[in-house]
Amino acid sequence: MTAPRPRDDVMKIHAYVGGESKIPGVNRIIKLSSNEGAFGPPQAAQAAFARVAAEIHRYPDGGSVELRRAIGARFGLSPERIVCGTGSDELIQHLCLIYGGPGTDIIMSLHGFSMYQIAGTYAGSRVLKTPERNLTADVDAMLAAVTAATRVVFLANPNNPTGSLLPQSEVERLRRGLPEDVLLVLDAAYAEYVTDPAYDAGTKLVDAGENTVMLRTFSKVFGLGGMRVGWAYAPPAVVDALNRVRGVFNVNLAAQAAAVAALAEPGWVERSVAHTTEWREWLRAALESAGIKTWPSVGNFFLADFATAERAAAANAWLKARGIIVRAMGSYDLPHCLRITVGTEEECGLVADALKDFAAHG
Numbered sequence: 001m002t003a004p005r006p007r008d009d010v011m012k013i014h015a016y017v018g019g020e021s022k023i024p025g026v027n028r029i030i031k032l033s034s035n036e037g038a039f040g041p042p043q044a045a046q047a048a049f050a051r052v053a054a055e056i057h058r059y060p061d062g063g064s065v066e067l068r069r070a071i072g073a074r075f076g077l078s079p080e081r082i083v084c085g086t087g088s089d090e091l092i093q094h095l096c097l098i099y100g101g102p103g104t105d106i107i108m109s110l111h112g113f114s115m116y117q118i119a120g121t122y123a124g125s126r127v128l129k130t131p132e133r134n135l136t137a138d139v140d141a142m143l144a145a146v147t148a149a150t151r152v153v154f155l156a157n158p159n160n161p162t163g164s165l166l167p168q169s170e171v172e173r174l175r176r177g178l179p180e181d182v183l184l185v186l187d188a189a190y191a192e193y194v195t196d197p198a199y200d201a202g203t204k205l206v207d208a209g210e211n212t213v214m215l216r217t218f219s220k221v222f223g224l225g226g227m228r229v230g231w232a233y234a235p236p237a238v239v240d241a242l243n244r245v246r247g248v249f250n251v252n253l254a255a256q257a258a259a260v261a262a263l264a265e266p267g268w269v270e271r272s273v274a275h276t277t278e279w280r281e282w283l284r285a286a287l288e289s290a291g292i293k294t295w296p297s298v299g300n301f302f303l304a305d306f307a308t309a310e311r312a313a314a315a316n317a318w319l320k321a322r323g324i325i326v327r328a329m330g331s332y333d334l335p336h337c338l339r340i341t342v343g344t345e346e347e348c349g350l351v352a353d354a355l356k357d358f359a360a361h362g
């Protein structure tokens with residue numbers, strides 16, 4: 001019997017491994033595996049979500065007009081240059097399909113966000129992973145990988161899962177070194193957490209030419225991962241291409257309402273960022289004092305480095321047995337590390353206690 005056969009490219013893809021959320025037999029779970037904010041969703045977003053319940057028989061606004069206006073007002077950007085997506089994941093996928101394809105290359109750094117590889121391979125491109133320095137993207141290595149076949153370069157800045165930040169001058173050097181017809185995608189999912197005054201999430205480079213796109217999301221600092229809303233700020237030709245292929249009603253009615261409300265919640269980002277910065281460093285210091293190496297991070301997460309894959313797996317099992325879920329890093333070529341999201345003060349305390357115990361007895 002012959003059955004329908006997927007394209008070979010599809011069968012090359014390893015499905016995305018998301019953060020786990022359940023442990024059999026454990027009631028109270030502390031989920032620190034997906035970089036969701038520490039505070040849950042903003043009150044105003046919850047209220048907006050409830051308010052639209054009676055209207056969900058209606059199709060959403062396919063152009064996300066009010067949401068794009070609200071994003072534009074918040075970040076000082078023209079709504080015309082914004083495209084919303086079902087999470088920024090949808091936009092990553094479309095950018096690969098639009099600009100990549102068989103016979104083309106997409107470049108990312110070795111420990112870059114894994115959706116680039118999945119989406120790029122799906123598009124039929126070859127995805128090249130370039131070496132990093134100190135778990136940070138290396139501009140020279142990325143530029144050295146460029147050939148006539150290169151179409152897209154992805155850079156998550158800050159990067160997930162490493163938490164590293166490429167300095168603004170290096171991002172600009174990357175853009176300058178790339179051919180003009182290569183699209184540079186600056187994925188700034190964690191932009192709000194960056195406190196370095198020299199940092200620009202991507203706006204400047206998008207405005208400076210026709211070949212750079214910035215991606216943002218409501219899934220991290222805004223606490224709306226379950227709603228699936230992301231957006232691109234892009235040159236007109238890229239906006240036009242994305243609007244031709246994206247899901248017509250890609251951002252659902254409740255998601256649009258919740259995202260608009262989240263933007264209006266007073267002090268939300270400031271509070272979240274202040275909490276995250278304080279407790280990230282507190283938790284890193286607690287681990288370091290227990291003899292566990294940690295990597296510096298500017299995001300709402302960091303890598304704990306256990307030196308060997310076996311030791312990391314043992315630590316992961318130890319945490320799991322105590323109801324704490326963090327992210328194993330095997331799929332990111334960092335099997336000796338665990339990625340820990342910064343949660344509430346109580347959650348940080350519980351992780352610190354558990355890992356101190358592990359260091360002493362595990």
Ligand SMILES: *Cc1c(COP(=O)(O)O)cnc(C)c1O
Nearest residue numbers: 087088089113160189217219230
């Ligand atoms: C979480 C994350 C995203 C995906 O965000 P969604 O909007 O939820 O799809 C994109 N890029 C990076 C680097 C992320 O960590």
